[in-house]
Amino acid sequence: MILAVMLVAEVMDLLDASIVNVAGPALEKSLGATSTGLQWVIGGYALTLGAGLVLGGRLGDRHGRRRMFLIGLGAFTATSLLCALAPDIELLIFFRLLQGTAGAMLLPQGLGLLRENFSGAELAKVFGIFGPVLGLGGIIGPVLGGALISADLFGLGWRLVFLVNLPIGIAALVVAAKVVPKRPGDRAVTVDGIGAALIVTACALLVLPLNQGQEAGWPLWTWLSMAGSALSFALFGGRQKRAADGGRQPLVTPGLLRKPAFTVGLGGIALFFAGLVGTQLVLTLYLQIGRQFTAGEAGLGNLPLAVGTAIGGALSGAFLADRIGRAVLQIGPLVQLGGAALLWYELGRGGTFSLWAIAPGVAVAGIGSGMVIAALFSFILAAVDDDEIGSASGVLSAVQSIGGSIGVAVFGSLFFDRAGAGDFTTGFRHALVAQACLLVAFLAVTFLLPKKGRPEVEEHEEPAVAVPAP
Numbered sequence: 001m002i003l004a005v006m007l008v009a010e011v012m013d014l015l016d017a018s019i020v021n022v023a024g025p026a027l028e029k030s031l032g033a034t035s036t037g038l039q040w041v042i043g044g045y046a047l048t049l050g051a052g053l054v055l056g057g058r059l060g061d062r063h064g065r066r067r068m069f070l071i072g073l074g075a076f077t078a079t080s081l082l083c084a085l086a087p088d089i090e091l092l093i094f095f096r097l098l099q100g101t102a103g104a105m106l107l108p109q110g111l112g113l114l115r116e117n118f119s120g121a122e123l124a125k126v127f128g129i130f131g132p133v134l135g136l137g138g139i140i141g142p143v144l145g146g147a148l149i150s151a152d153l154f155g156l157g158w159r160l161v162f163l164v165n166l167p168i169g170i171a172a173l174v175v176a177a178k179v180v181p182k183r184p185g186d187r188a189v190t191v192d193g194i195g196a197a198l199i200v201t202a203c204a205l206l207v208l209p210l211n212q213g214q215e216a217g218w219p220l221w222t223w224l225s226m227a228g229s230a231l232s233f234a235l236f237g238g239r240q241k242r243a244a245d246g247g248r249q250p251l252v253t254p255g256l257l258r259k260p261a262f263t264v265g266l267g268g269i270a271l272f273f274a275g276l277v278g279t280q281l282v283l284t285l286y287l288q289i290g291r292q293f294t295a296g297e298a299g300l301g302n303l304p305l306a307v308g309t310a311i312g313g314a315l316s317g318a319f320l321a322d323r324i325g326r327a328v329l330q331i332g333p334l335v336q337l338g339g340a341a342l343l344w345y346e347l348g349r350g351g352t353f354s355l356w357a358i359a360p361g362v363a364v365a366g367i368g369s370g371m372v373i374a375a376l377f378s379f380i381l382a383a384v385d386d387d388e389i390g391s392a393s394g395v396l397s398a399v400q401s402i403g404g405s406i407g408v409a410v411f412g413s414l415f416f417d418r419a420g421a422g423d424f425t426t427g428f429r430h431a432l433v434a435q436a437c438l439l440v441a442f443l444a445v446t447f448l449l450p451k452k453g454r455p456e457v458e459e460h461e462e463p464a465v466a467v468p469a470p
Helices: 002-015 019-031 035-063 065-085 089-106 109-117 120-139 141-151 157-163 165-179 193-216 220-245 254-258 260-290 295-300 303-324 327-348 355-381 386-419 424-446
Strands: none
Touching: 002 065, 002 089, 002 109, 002 120, 002 141, 002 165, 019 035, 019 089, 019 141, 019 157, 019 260, 019 295, 035 065, 035 089, 035 109, 035 193, 035 386, 065 089, 065 109, 065 157, 065 165, 089 109, 109 120, 141 157, 141 295, 157 165, 193 220, 193 386, 220 254, 254 260, 254 386, 260 295, 260 355, 260 386, 260 424, 303 327, 303 355, 327 355, 327 424, 355 386, 386 424
16 A cells, blocks of 8 residues: 555656646637746746755655655645646646645655665565656656546546546545654754755756747846856855765765766756657647647657657666666667657658658657666666765756756747747757757767666665656
């Protein structure tokens, strides 16, 4: 029951990162959402989720993971209801930001709670189930979202995307309160509130101009905002170093940033997930806005990507990563580039358009992405010491979410720039070019990563498990 409630709660959390992708036309019709508003509804959740993950993990250490899990789950369920009741796009964006913050309090507790309640061979089996199910939760988001919006039960339309969390969240909350044992936190753990505020500020100052810049014509404030973001990140790094030097507990272990393989790995994660999440969004927008598909049909359009990702992950996890090492991270993006090239060709073919016309390119790209996702975190974590794995995993997951938020902003802007003139295919092709550039940069980064991933941890060690990406 403990494993079941952890899975249900955290899949619900991850599901909401992509379930809204298919709600664009419905939000435009219902709330008058603009393209920028839609980008904030989707990317704002990932922004606050990523910015708060490290803080959420530290709060669990101090106040107890069970307590923070219940608080995060209750807040996530409540903010889901607020999102469903939002009367206008501005409040929906605000509630989505709150929902992401609640998710950041909830998500880091799951792995710790499993570690507290399972051990030995049983723990290995638990993590063997936990990782793949979380990955599936992110992938099926657009498919489930499309089905719910198309069903339009009781005339609720897109609001069902959020209302579905209520019965699930309440049931998980009741069960978790009964079955998860109480364990006190460590009051000796300190929480760096100023450091947390700096990282949130840095992320907001970066994503704000990326979302608003194109619509505003890139005025001076957009460039000042990005410069302010870089300054805030630098101040955060300096504060973490001073905390460690002074014998205090930083949010992020400063020694991590002195490891070249880890720092370039952070860049690689940002590049890869910005391209992956951004392209997945543009695929859905193209099907709905450019080809007038229903939300359900657009959700089904993501199935080839999901199937391809599952195949690529199975290939990588089963034997490729162990046999060829780091090369799997170089084959993966090459396969993705092949898929992007095939999709580019498929988009230019004449005749009647259908999902079958683009399914091969989407599936091939999915195989490449699955190969990378299955192995990427272990190769980056191979560069860190054992006592740094917990902090490193939190940072990697946070960068993954923030990279996805940046991808939503950049790729959404590229698509809507051409969609405004009615040239949807060119907008999609521009997104494919942008993804190709990011993949080439990611490919270059992989040569700086360790040649082998982290070996399996022993039973007495903390498992180095990172959350799979949507």
